[in-house]
Amino acid sequence: NAGVTQTPKFRVLKTGQSMTLLCAQDMNHEYMYWYRQDPGMGLRLIHYSVGEGTTAKGEVPDGYNVSRLKKQNFLLGLESAAPSQTSVYFCASRRTSARETQYFGPGTRLLVL
């Protein structure tokens, strides 16, 4: 049982390049989330999914796209990376019950030059 995993752990991009961050969970969770964390700040929600095939915008969605083709995977895409997207990205998942806690992945550090 690996929990929530994220790939890659660290990546350097040049401005304008594209990339996809992969989040995988093996707990059969319905809900999945992508957050970003900037220095000295809390986590802010980018996009989320309440089930396979569904996605929705969070607090800071601009410049990102997501897909949830399989229940266990939630992909975050940057079509044209910008320096402002330099951040640490966290994925999380949880069950649908109201009492359930979010489980977080280890984070992906992204540097856009």
Next chain:
Amino acid sequence: AQTVTQSQPEMSVQEAETVTLSCTYDTSESDYYLFWYKQPPSRQMILVIRQEAYKQQNATENRFSVNFQKAAKSFSLKISDSQLGDAAMYFCAYRSALMIKAAGNKLTFGGGTRVLVKP
């Protein structure tokens, strides 16, 4: 929209002493959950403690306890007998208890408080 505020950017505590972290939140809802997460240098987000708003009793987990004041919308974390391993960023977070699936039951985080533990 709900907001969570942590007014202390950094707190310092002597090993074995007690430190209290402040958190206030704004909501119009009556039923919700509040959380404290710890983020050590490894960046892993670790759940420390959870409080359910309908419970009057303050949650406790070993050396960690909260003071939940619902009317004041305050949710402070007390770390007793501080240890070197407690040094980390601590985040307060809010989540509605309303099960509106489309809304995703999102967490709203405060800006964090860095805790330094002096040996």
